Amino acid sequence: MRHVIFRVEKERYGLPLSAVREVVVPPERFTRVPRAPPAITGVMNLRGRVVTVVELRQLLGLPDGATPPSRVVLLDRGRRDLGLLVTDVDGIEAVERVSAAPGKLTPAIRGVARLGGLGVTVLDPEGLDAAVVALFTHSK
Amino acid sequence: MTMDMSRYLGLFISEATEHLEALGRDLVQLEREGSSSSVDSMFRHAHSVKGMASSMGFEPIAIVAHRVEDLVDAVRQDRGRLDRDLVDLLLSASDTLLAQVRAVAEGRPPDDAAALLAQLGVRVTAMTGHAPTATRVAKVTVNKPEDPDGGGDSGSGPSGSGGAAPASGSGGAAPASGSSGSGGAASASGSSGNGGAAPASGSSGSGGAAPASGAGTDASGDGGAGSGGGTPSGTAAPSAPVTDSTPGGAREGDAPSGHGSQAAGLLDAPPRPTVTENGAGGVREVLGIGAPPSSGSGHVSPVTPPVLTEAQVADLGLALKAASGGVLPGEPAVEGRATQRWAVRLRISPTCQVPGVRAFLVHKRLTNLGTLVDLRPALEELKAGRIPDGYIQLEIETSVGEAGIQASLKNVAEVDVVSVKPAVAVVLPVVVPTTAAEGGRAAGDSSSRTVRVRTELLDYFLDTVGELMLATARLREVGKVLPETVRPVLDEGVYRLHTLVKDLHDKVMSARMTPLSLITDRLPRAARDIARRKEREVDLVITGAEIELDRAILDELSDPLLHLLRNCIDHGLESPEERITAKKGPRGRVLVAVKRARDRVIIELEDDGRGMNPAKLKAAAVARGLLPPEVATRLTDREAFMLSCLPGVSTAKDITDISGRGVGMDAVKRVVESVGGTLEIDSEPGRGTRFTLRLPLTVAVVHLLLVEVGDEVFGLPIAKVVGATEADGDALSRSRETALLPHGNSLLPVHALDTLVGVPTPGMRGVRPFVVMEGDSGRVALGVDRLLGQEEVVLKPLSRPLDLLPGLSGVTILGSGRPVFILDVPRLLSA
Numbered sequence: 001m002r003h004v005i006f007r008v009e010k011e012r013y014g015l016p017l018s019a020v021r022e023v024v025v026p027p028e029r030f031t032r033v034p035r036a037p038p039a040i041t042g043v044m045n046l047r048g049r050v051v052t053v054v055e056l057r058q059l060l061g062l063p064d065g066a067t068p069p070s071r072v073v074l075l076d077r078g079r080r081d082l083g084l085l086v087t088d089v090d091g092i093e094a095v096e097r098v099s100a101a102p103g104k105l106t107p108a109i110r111g112v113a114r115l116g117g118l119g120v121t122v123l124d125p126e127g128l129d130a131a132v133v134a135l136f137t138h139s140k
Numbered sequence: 141m142t143m144d145m146s147r148y149l150g151l152f153i154s155e156a157t158e159h160l161e162a163l164g165r166d167l168v169q170l171e172r173e174g175s176s177s178s179v180d181s182m183f184r185h186a187h188s189v190k191g192m193a194s195s196m197g198f199e200p201i202a203i204v205a206h207r208v209e210d211l212v213d214a215v216r217q218d219r220g221r222l223d224r225d226l227v228d229l230l231l232s233a234s235d236t237l238l239a240q241v242r243a244v245a246e247g248r249p250p251d252d253a254a255a256l257l258a259q260l261g262v263r264v265t266a267m268t269g270h271a272p273t274a275t276r277v278a279k280v281t282v283n284k285p286e287d288p289d290g291g292g293d294s295g296s297g298p299s300g301s302g303g304a305a306p307a308s309g310s311g312g313a314a315p316a317s318g319s320s321g322s323g324g325a326a327s328a329s330g331s332s333g334n335g336g337a338a339p340a341s342g343s344s345g346s347g348g349a350a351p352a353s354g355a356g357t358d359a360s361g362d363g364g365a366g367s368g369g370g371t372p373s374g375t376a377a378p379s380a381p382v383t384d385s386t387p388g389g390a391r392e393g394d395a396p397s398g399h400g401s402q403a404a405g406l407l408d409a410p411p412r413p414t415v416t417e418n419g420a421g422g423v424r425e426v427l428g429i430g431a432p433p434s435s436g437s438g439h440v441s442p443v444t445p446p447v448l449t450e451a452q453v454a455d456l457g458l459a460l461k462a463a464s465g466g467v468l469p470g471e472p473a474v475e476g477r478a479t480q481r482w483a484v485r486l487r488i489s490p491t492c493q494v495p496g497v498r499a500f501l502v503h504k505r506l507t508n509l510g511t512l513v514d515l516r517p518a519l520e521e522l523k524a525g526r527i528p529d530g531y532i533q534l535e536i537e538t539s540v541g542e543a544g545i546q547a548s549l550k551n552v553a554e555v556d557v558v559s560v561k562p563a564v565a566v567v568l569p570v571v572v573p574t575t576a577a578e579g580g581r582a583a584g585d586s587s588s589r590t591v592r593v594r595t596e597l598l599d600y601f602l603d604t605v606g607e608l609m610l611a612t613a614r615l616r617e618v619g620k621v622l623p624e625t626v627r628p629v630l631d632e633g634v635y636r637l638h639t640l641v642k643d644l645h646d647k648v649m650s651a652r653m654t655p656l657s658l659i660t661d662r663l664p665r666a667a668r669d670i671a672r673r674k675e676r677e678v679d680l681v682i683t684g685a686e687i688e689l690d691r692a693i694l695d696e697l698s699d700p701l702l703h704l705l706r707n708c709i710d711h712g713l714e715s716p717e718e719r720i721t722a723k724k725g726p727r728g729r730v731l732v733a734v735k736r737a738r739d740r741v742i743i744e745l746e747d748d749g750r751g752m753n754p755a756k757l758k759a760a761a762v763a764r765g766l767l768p769p770e771v772a773t774r775l776t777d778r779e780a781f782m783l784s785c786l787p788g789v790s791t792a793k794d795i796t797d798i799s800g801r802g803v804g805m806d807a808v809k810r811v812v813e814s815v816g817g818t819l820e821i822d823s824e825p826g827r828g829t830r831f832t833l834r835l836p837l838t839v840a841v842v843h844l845l846l847v848e849v850g851d852e853v854f855g856l857p858i859a860k861v862v863g864a865t866e867a868d869g870d871a872l873s874r875s876r877e878t879a880l881l882p883h884g885n886s887l888l889p890v891h892a893l894d895t896l897v898g899v900p901t902p903g904m905r906g907v908r909p910f911v912v913m914e915g916d917s918g919r920v921a922l923g924v925d926r927l928l929g930q931e932e933v934v935l936k937p938l939s940r941p942l943d944l945l946p947g948l949s950g951v952t953i954l955g956s957g958r959p960v961f962i963l964d965v966p967r968l969l970s971a
Contacts (some may be wrong), residue, residue: 029851032899034947034961035897035946045953133940133941
């Protein structure tokens with residue numbers, strides 16, 4: 001299945017192509033969301049739609065990095081407008097045979113796969129969605 | 141082997157729900173007034189639901205509906221049989237039916253409601269003197285319930301998917317299930333042993349037996365009576381060689397067992413003729429099965445199904461195809477060719493220089509073929525060449541069939557025929573007007589000019605138009621930085637765009653307008669239930685329910701209105717004894733009056749009960765620590781009444797299952813305000829209470845006061861803003877931790893907006909602006925950095941996950957392209 005491959009720092013991640021609507025450059029500034037959890041970068045205006053953008057690094061609980069995020073991966077989640085802030089997008093690759101990820105499992109991670117000799121973490125769109133909603137519901 | 145009925149599922153759900161809600165209303169009305177028109181209309185509703193449910197194969201629903209029909213029929217013959225218990229039973233049956241329909245809508249099998257059925261059965265036996273008859277149900281399966289109309293177009297249905305499975309009913313019940321004429325289809329597909337061949341044998345009046353035909357699924361597109369007849373004839377002729385009276389039988393329409401009739405049944409309110417007991421004869425005739433024409437009782441002995449030869453099966457397949465395609469090979473089976481309705485979609489090539497001319501030509505060609513029923517864009521627009529994206533849609537009633545339509549358009553240059561499909565002929569308005577003359581909804585002129593549209597689609601239109609408005613505003617902003625030389629041209633274009641979009645917005649808004657009766661129609665039933673449980677006597681009077689409101693507001697209002705009604709009956713009205721002691725009539729009165737006042741709709745709910753006690757409310761609020769006692773004493777009575785909207789404040793003596801827990805009124809107030817309305821309460825001890833809801837006609841446009849805090853901009857709804865003032869934040873007096881701002885002759889608690897919304901700012905020192913707003917428990921002052929001015933914006937609802945945050949009521953995009961949140965200050969303060 002074809003996946004969009006992107007990076008958070010050096011780490012590579014993949015999302016099924018069918019789950020990604022488009023990739024855009026983040027705006028100069030995001031509108032901050034009052035009382036939102038810290039992982040929520042803010043909202044942006046994408047051709048008239050208000051898209052909530054989440055920093056993937058924080059969503060997955062990764063350590064802080066030095067490189068500023070340069071792309072927003074927009075998920076195709078029906079009427080829910082959700083974007084993931086990532087370091088960069090590499091391209092589209094076919095990813096086969098996803099095996100279970102080692103270590104602690106979160107619903108956002110489907111598993112790992114090999115791609116060109118390197119590992120790539122395959123994310124689960126539904127799980128990501130659930131993880132974002134969980135951020136909001138747990139913060140209270 | 142079953143057939144796919146999913147295409148009709150959505151229709152079934154909405155129509156059945158409508159019928160059932162109407163049934164409930166009729167019952168309440170009947171009990172009150174005893175008019176014979178309600179009984180007839182109840183019978184029709186029950187009957188329609190039975191027919192639809194059996195067509196769809198939802199046996200549990202069909203059976204309950206059948207019992208209800210039996211009981212209503214008994215009442216129809218003798219009005220004296222209607223007592224309170226029977227009304228209760230029928231109401232609970234209609235509730236059960238609604239629950240069953242909901243279950244189906246959610247993709248679950250409907251509950252079989254055994255206990256209720258037993259009760260109904262006992263009642264039927266008691267009233268009619270004989271046991272209830274069996275209900276016949278078509279054997280169909282509904283696939284993909286979540287996508288009722290997504291399914292393939294014509295062609296997916298017919299070939300070999302007829303659902304014939306002959307049910308071996310016994311006793312009084314004739315074997316009914318499924319597949320009249322097209323039972324043959326099942327045999328073509330080699331379904332179970334019996335070779336399909338229409339064993340629907342005399343199934344006495346089983347409406348359900350009629351439809352299950354694959355061919356019908358397609359033919360249903362045309363739905364017209366003529367072709368409805370055509371279908372069974374097409375299929376029945378080969379499948380039942382025994383008969384020669386087939387076409388006649390089908391034509392007579394006594395048993396239009398073709399799917400066309402089923403479609404009509406689903407689409408149209410009046411009962412189908414099929415389902416009557418004497419329809420049996422017709423069915424038998426169509427099928428050509430030599431069963432004795434019994435007198436239409438349920439007692440028909442099963443008949444041996446005719447056996448088909450392979451050749452016949454092949455023929456049948458062909459005939460089915462032909463019937464569905466509307467192009468019959470060779471001689472048409474029925475005299476003449478039925479006029480059929482087709483939905484045609486065309487596209488004028490984008491490179492076309494003269495779209496208006498081409499479109500006009502198309503129009504002319506097609507009018508030669510038959511009657512153009514619906515043309516979009518309208519002819520005037522077409523002639524003027526105003527064809528969005530080049531697409532033209534129309535419906536035409538013609539006898540030339542698809543091939544004829546294609547042929548006539550073949551040599552029109554620069555026009556592509558995108559699709560030609562059988563169209564559903566009977567269409568209904570978005571909302572069924574439910575005036576007193578319910579039955580007056582004739583399939584007249586108006587109904588043929590309206591379509592039923594899913595509300596999500598309307599929402600989508602509104603969203604998109606809203607985005608168009610924002611995009612236009614953005615363009616205008618961009619224009620401001622252009623050099624003077626090019627600017628006028630752009631400005632002119634933007635101006636024109638703005639006018640068009642504004643116009644479109646108005647049209648979309650008017651398409652969303654829905655009469656309040658959609659929700660007030662439920663109130664009489666609710667009032668009856670509450671009154672009965674609380675042993676109150678109540679007359680509910682509703683006026684002005686025909687006034688229209690935006691659908692989105694209406695949807696939100698349903699629960700609040702119900703809650704207010706409960707409040708009126710449960711707390712407002714006294715028991716009959718108390719009322720007599722108070723020198724009032726034993727029956728309480730609740731008035732729901734809807735009025736239109738300029739751009740607002742006012743809904744008043746008024747009871748003539750005991751009224752509210754402001755002192756008690758103040759005491760309750762103080763006791764809960766929601767209000768300092770000194771503030772409470774200063775409140776006017778009106779303000780005190782509003783205290784009942786604070787969470788947890790209730791003066792009800794006893795907490796009941798209906799109300800009095802103090803959770804509801806705050807929700808009512810919140811909902812009303814979230815749609816941009818206001819709630820007022822007025823009450824006079826001993827005389828009654830009046831709730832007044834002032835609502836905007838539409839939700840889409842709101843007036844905002846834009847304020848800046850740090851780098852962020854927020855919108856405050858002007859409706860809640862009392863005023864603004866400047867003061868030195870450091871010089872304000874304080875009470876405990878809270879700063880107090882003098883305003884008028886009172887001191888208002890001050891909140892810094894930056895800390896409220898969690899946006900850190902350097903912290904403004906010295907003189908800063910304060911916005912004074914209405915809060916839940918009195919006014920508050922919000923400290924902001926800057927006032928940016930007022931703006932009228934298109935409100936967008938918050939999508940997940942933003943809707944999970946407290947304190948936000950929506951979001952909008954300013955002309956600069958910047959998204960801005962609209963704050964719900966009371967919730968921001970309380971959360």
